[in-house]
Every structure is written in structure tokens, then in C-alpha cells.
Amino acid sequence: MSYDNFDELEAAFTITQTKWQQGNLFAAYDDLCEIFTYRLLNSQLIDADLKVIQSLADLAGILGEFQVADDLLCGAVGLYQKANSEPSADYANLRRIHLFLDRGSLYQAQKLLQEMAPRIGDIDDIQFSDSGLLQWENRCIWRNADSNDRAVLFPELYLVMGRLLSALGQYGEALKGLQRGLFHAQGEKAPDLAKQTLLPLKIAIASAYLEKGDFEQADNYLSLLKEPCDRSQHLEYQIRWLELSGKLHLLWGNLGAGLKQFQQVQEKCTIMRSPRAVLRSNLNLAHILILLNQTSTARQYLEDTQNNALKIGDKTLAARSELLLQLASARSRSLVTASPTSMSVVDMRKPKYHKQTVEEIWESPDLSTQSSNYLSWFEDRALAFQWHLSNLKFKDASNLLQHIKKVFKSTDSQFIQVQIQILSGMLSYYQGTECNDSKKINQAHQILEEICPQLEEISLKPELWQVQRILIWCRTRLNYPLPEIEALTTSTNQLLEQMTSSLTPEDQVFYLLNKWTADEEYIAIQINQLQRLQEKISKTNFVLRSWLRLKLMQKLNALVEHIDHYKDALAKRTIKNESIQVQFLPPSSLLSRILTHPKNRLSLSFLILPDRVLVVKTSRFLFDFAVISTTRLEIRNVVQRWYQNIQRINGGRDMNILGDNDDEQQTGQEITDNLADILQLPKIFDCIPKHIRGLTIVPDDILHGFPFASIIYKGKYLIEHYALAIAYESKSKPVKPKQPIPLKKQALVIGISKGNKKFRPLPGVIRELPHINQWLDSHQINYLQLVNNDAQKAAIIETISKASLLHIACHGTFEPNQPDSSGLVLISDSGEQEILSLRELSEIDLTKLRHATLSSCWSADHFILPRRWIISLPETLSRAGTQSILGSLWEVDDQVAVSFMARFYDYLDKFPRDEALRYTQLDCLNGRLPNCSTETDNPILWAGFNLYGDYHPLRII
Incomplete structure (x- = not known):
């Protein structure tokens, strides 16, 4: 088929647009490649070819087909230059720059712009002000260009420069350029090709406002853009609007609205039938689900995405899937929960894909290679910092923070600068708690307290909630008056309620029931310290071992007493409606705990955290602990299945706990054995001294509803081995007197x-x-x-x-x-x-x-x-x-x-x-x-x- 004249070219182009609008993107892209290849080999390029060039570049960016499209565009540039058509050559060159921006090659984008210097001057000399941009436009000269050519080129130039400046974190200048481009594109006499730049310019403006931290302006722009994007026959504009609006909702703490819009993104990407777009939407949605504690659903998305990415040869998406799979595991351990703003799905800057751990991926983040999205580039590094903190790698976290400050210091994004301050305050707090350094904690308090008004001003509820939580911990450790702590706690709880109010009841239960509380995060840090000390004891020489063992028991004693205070405070907050804060009180005597414990009895105290279970064993002359790697949700699901089993047997009611559906019918004993294995109870029972006749069990969380008596150990029920009692605190009662106090009748x-x-x-x-x-x-x-x-x-x-x-x-x-x-x-x-x-x-x-x-x-x-x-x-x-x-x-x-x-x-x-x-x-x-x-x-x-x-x-x- 030939495309030699205008009518043939126009008819073929119309067919490609129809296929695109119908969602058949690959067919449209293949047709455009065929048309343009023919035009390059057999015809002299004309102005009508610019529409083909624009569509070819846009589709290549959506589908990730960069190299073929760039080769064709490069050929077009050469033909236009040979024909002395500088405006058309530069237009094709600008579409090449869009391709480089789409795949994050900022250096190549800048290089191509500099190659246009004979016509547009040195881009570094442009003054991004109203008068400066007008003067620059007057200096731009293209041979044989008329007013129509300039009207087409300037919107495209401003869109490219605005995107590039946004990718470099210079949002003020980017907005100046994008607004000027809008002026050219929406003029009454603007050519159709220029008008087609209107929607991309407006979307770029909304994105720049959002990343800069001017959320009110971003919201205004998105409100104005909704109808044009909905009317657009190209789904990619609707998808981009949903992504930006969803991101804004998450930044403002409207979790339900944000989740819903990213679910719509996934649906529209599926309709658009772009495999890479679908995979990217899956990654974004999985990331949100992880942040909402729905990790099992997120894992399914990520595993499917990873497999499909490898099938289509996209190693970048496969590597990113692996990163988020690791994050799904690491997040439950994280003591510094990432806020729901980190929605980036950026390219992995790795030459070859291989299965990596989070530590390998984030150990030495490549801060020298820029991303096409400056905010995403920052957010990935912020996640890396938080990952180091959650693993108590304070030196690595400090080094990374210094690097982040150096690299991102030039941006004019208020949002990013505030985030860097938050990271500084978090690091100071955790360094202070690790070394019991009140100066560091006070420094953290000062940094974070100064940030709060800024967060309130720009309505960043998730960040404000996170900062106020750490401020509560700081004030508790610095012995602030209790009324001040209670007032801040009330405000923080109200923020959490506001953020979760937009979620569906089911999503809200998942989010809240599995949320780390401030006290749990403190307890988890103490457990980490105990584990490190335990490991140190195993490696030290005999002389120091006894002293370290005593130190371990003292720390364990302090932690167990704090847990008792914590549970007591929870009960009083709930039942008595008292605003009680957990106090950091000096622990009672360790010797009293282990010497006064009944000699024929052993206590097992459980504490269930989102990612682990702490089990403390206490008897006379024995005081030890174990940490079991499991999740709170897994334990809740097992106990829930126990009660579903009861419901089938006697018509009783189900426990008020939500969990994953499990169609497999398990007997009660199978479920009991399953939980015993998860909690490693047989291993714990094996270590119980033979003289022990009774067990006192201090359950936690859903274990309060579990029948320990029905556990089978060595072929017999537990009650055939021991007498059982349940307690709410780890402290043993005083040894009974020889003559028991009589019961008053x-x-x-x-x-x-x-x-x-x-x-x-x-x-x-x-x-x-x-x-x-x-x-x-x-x-x-x-x-x-x-x-x-x-x-x-x-x-x-x-x-x-x-x-x-x-x-x-x-x-x-x-x-x-x-x-x-x-x-x-x-x-x-x-x-x-x-x-x-x-x-x-x-x-x-x-x-x-x-x-x-x-x-x-x-x-x-x-x-x-x-x-x-x-x-x-x-x-x-x-x-x-x-x-x-x-x-x-x-x-x-x-x-x-x-x-x-x-x-x-x-x-x-x-x-x-x-x-x-x-x-x-x-x-x-x-x-x-x-x-x-x-x-x-x-x-x-x-x-x-x-x-x-x-x-x-x-x-x-």
C-alpha cells in the first residue's frame, strides 16, 4: 500500500487513530511505523507527516517501544534537515526528546536540546520570567519559518522544557515555561497541531504543582481537567488524571478515595490493552495495598507482574516487582512506617535483572542517575532511608540522609524539603533511643515540632500523623507533663480517624487492626536490642558471657514490665475511658522476679506484634525469651478458622476478626496443631524443666480466645501434662502463705x-x-x-x-x-x-x-x-x-x-x-x-x- 500523497496519508492516519481510540494500541503503533517507514524511504516529508510523528512518539512512550520509534524519528530529522526544513526537523527532534524523557534519559534529552542552540540559543541562558521568556522567543530563529511554524514549535518547546525542569526539581521555572506554552497553544489562531499540546501541557502543570507541594493549585487544575480528560478519546489522559488525583488524595490522607482511583487506573489500563501500562498500574496498586496492610493481595499482584514482565522481556518492571515484594516483607518489620505518599514506580537503574534483596537494591542507591519523575526519585531514596532505620542501620541511614540532602538541596519543592526535615528528625530520635541520648531526642523534638505548622498549612495529614507520633515518643521520654502528651495523643488519634474514615469498613479494619502503635514500635526496638545482645552473648568468650547474660536479663525485665504497663493502659483507655499514657517507669528488681516465682510453675508470656511474636519464659532461676517470625494477621486467621470450625459444629457465632477466606475445611485439632507449630510451642515445651507441674499463660491479642488446653504435645493434651491458668500480666503472684487466707463466707x-x-x-x-x-x-x-x-x-x-x-x-x-x-x-x-x-x-x-x-x-x-x-x-x-x-x-x-x-x-x-x-x-x-x-x-x-x-x-x- 502506498502513502505518497496527502489524501492517502490522511486516510491511513485516520485509521490508526480509530484503532488507538478503540484500545488497539499495538495495531495502531505498527501501522504508524509502517506508514512512516514508507514515507521515509519513498516520499518527501510534508507538514502532514508531523501528525504521524506526534502520534508515533506518543504511542511509543505508552508502549515502551523506544528504540524503533527513535530510529524512525532520527531518520525524519535527517530528511527534514536535508530539505532545509528547520522547523519540521526541530519538531521531530522535540518528539525524540519526549521519548528520552519518558524513559528517564535526562542527559540525552538535555543534549538534544543543546543541539538546537543555533536556532533557540543556549537553554541555560533562558530567564524564566514573563519578560525573559518573551525576549528568548524573539531570539529564536528558524530559516524559512512562518508564524504557523513558530505557533507549532513554541508549545512543544515549552512542554519539553517544562517536563525537563520538573524532572530536575525546578518546579517554579517549569511552571513558568508550561504556562507560557499554554498561552501559545490556546490562541484562537493556533494550528491544530499546537492545540493537541493543550491537554499534555495542562496535565504537566497539575503534576508540577503537586510535586512542588502547592496542592491547592494542583487540585484546582485537576478539577478543571477532569471533564476534558473524560471527553478525550485517548485513555492515557484519563489514566494520567486518575494517577495525579489519586496521588493528591493520598497526600491529603483521603485513603479511600486514593485507593479507588488507583483501582480505576488498573481497570482502564486493562481496557487500553497495553501490557506495560497494566503492569505499571499493578505495581502502583500493590504499593498502596502494602501501605494499607493488605500484603497478601499485594503479593499476588506483584508475583503475577514479575512473571509477566519477564515474559515480555521488561527486566526493569521485573526488578521493580522484586523490590516491592521485598518491601511487602520488610514493611511489616518497619518501625518507621512509610506514609501513603510513596507511590512511585520508577525504573531500576541496573544493567541486568537478577533476583535481589531489598538490602542489595538499596545498599548503594544510584543517586547519580536521574529519573524522569523527580518526586519518585526522591521517594525511593526516602524509602531506602526508612528501610535502613527499620533494620537499625543508623550509620547507613545517616550516610544516605547526607547524600539525599546534598542531591536534593537545589529543588524548590516545599514538599520534598519538608520530607527531608522529617527524615532528619526521625534519625535523631532513633539515634537517641539507641544510645539513651536525651540531647538527640530533644534535637528530634525541636526539628519535628518546627515542621508541624508547615504540614498543617499544606494539609499533609499522613506526614503530620507520623510526625506527631514521634513527638509523643519524644515528649514521653523527655518527661513532658502528662496533659500535654494526652492532648497531642488525642490530636494524633483524630488524624488517624480522619484518614481512615474514607476507607470501606473492610479496608478500615485491615488498616487499623494491623497498624503499628507507638508503644508497639518502642517495644519492637527494645526486642531488636535484646536480639543483638543475645547474638553477642553467643559469640563472646566465657569470661564476659555471665556479665552480658545478666545485662540481657535486666533489659528483658524492664521490657516485660513496660509491656505490663502498656496492656494495663490499653484496658483503662478502653473500659474506663481514661486518657492514660504508658509511662516509662524504673523496673522493679530482677532478683525479685526470678527468686519469688513459684518453683514448680513456669510462665509463658506472649506479645503479638505485626511481624513477630515475643515469648518470655519465666520460672525460678529461669528468665529467657524467644522471638518467632510470623505475622499478627497469620495468627488471627488461624484462630478465626478455629471459631469457624466451632460455628459449623454448634451454631455459635464467629469471632469479630476479618481475615483471608479459606475454603479448606480443617478439623479443630489440625488448626490447633497448626497454631502450635507457628508459635513453636513444641520446641518451647521441650525446654521446660521436668519438675514443672503448672503453666501460667499470659496471652495477647487473638490468643486470648485460643484454647491452650487442647494443644497436643507428645501425643497428649496439654492439660494431661500441666495445670493451666491464664493471666493478664507477667508478674507472678506472691508465693502463697503456708496457711491460706480463709474465704469469708x-x-x-x-x-x-x-x-x-x-x-x-x-x-x-x-x-x-x-x-x-x-x-x-x-x-x-x-x-x-x-x-x-x-x-x-x-x-x-x-x-x-x-x-x-x-x-x-x-x-x-x-x-x-x-x-x-x-x-x-x-x-x-x-x-x-x-x-x-x-x-x-x-x-x-x-x-x-x-x-x-x-x-x-x-x-x-x-x-x-x-x-x-x-x-x-x-x-x-x-x-x-x-x-x-x-x-x-x-x-x-x-x-x-x-x-x-x-x-x-x-x-x-x-x-x-x-x-x-x-x-x-x-x-x-x-x-x-x-x-x-x-x-x-x-x-x-x-x-x-x-x-x-x-x-x-x-x-x-
């Missing part, structure tokens, strides 16, 4: 058998209470019984603080984030209900209460709320002063519950409280539960009963 028995529209009746309560009353009578214990109508809230509150023994059988209800609406359900004969709430129970002095039995379904259920708040009846009663509590993690069979409670009270006469529970559970396991016709060997029927608190004998005299 006063008990409160409460029973609610009635139901209503919301809660079903509990007929087993009527059968259960006589057994309890009979036991109380046999021990000559006075008791007050309140049943149904008599069990009113006021009566219970009045009498419960005087009782030394409590037995209550009723429903419980839990409303997330509402302690006032969570608690014991009291139902009258008429069906009216009252809630004896957790907050009301927490405000009662229950120090006289030696033991409480919560004989109801789900009475020991624990709810995990955002920011790791735990609410439950046992914890509320325990922190109010109750010595021990017996409760059930889930729904239990009515008949089994009646017999179980009767048997437990019988065993209390002979054994300590934990042994009484153990023997009752063993009776269930071995089918010896009296007056019960149900087969009770299944752990579902007995493993959910837990004893919380004091495990010593309940002395009755």
Missing part, C-alpha cells in the same frame, strides 16, 4: 433463665443453681440469690462488692468500641433487659471477690478492637480486683455445663483452683463427668473453660 448467686427477642432462654440455669447452692450450704457459706426479676442492675451493683464468691449464669453481649453497651445481660420475666456494662463493673471495687464463675456461653470471649484494645468480662473483673475467674471461650452444651460446674466446685475442696479445673477437664476427656449422658471427650466441650488469675487453693473453713 459470703456469696452472690445470679441466674437469668429468661429470654427475649434478642436472646434465647437458658433453661439450664434453673438446673444449675441448685447444685451451686447445695455446695455453698455444705460449706456453710451465706449467699444471696438473685434470679430473673430479682437480678436487677442496681441490686447487683450494691451487693457484688461485698461478696467474696460470685456465681453468675446469664447471657453476655459485646459491642465493638462500646464498653457501655457490652457486659452481662439481665432479663426480667417480661423480657425487658438491662446491661451491667463492662465500664460499670470496672468502676466497682472487687478486691474482696476471691473467685467468680461466669457460667454462660462466650463469658470469656475477648474482642480485639482497632489499636489493639482488648475487652472481655474476665479482664474487666480481674483488673477490678477479682482474684480468679472461671469462664468459657465459646458456647457450651447446657447439660455438660451443669455437670461441669458441679464437678469443678467438688474439686475445689481438694485441689488448687487450676488443678480443680484440670481434673474436671480430664473427667470430660475420659468420660467420667457425673450425671452427664453426653459424650464429653471432644475438646469443643471442655477446652473452652479457662481459669484466669490466682490458681492457689480456695480455702474454705
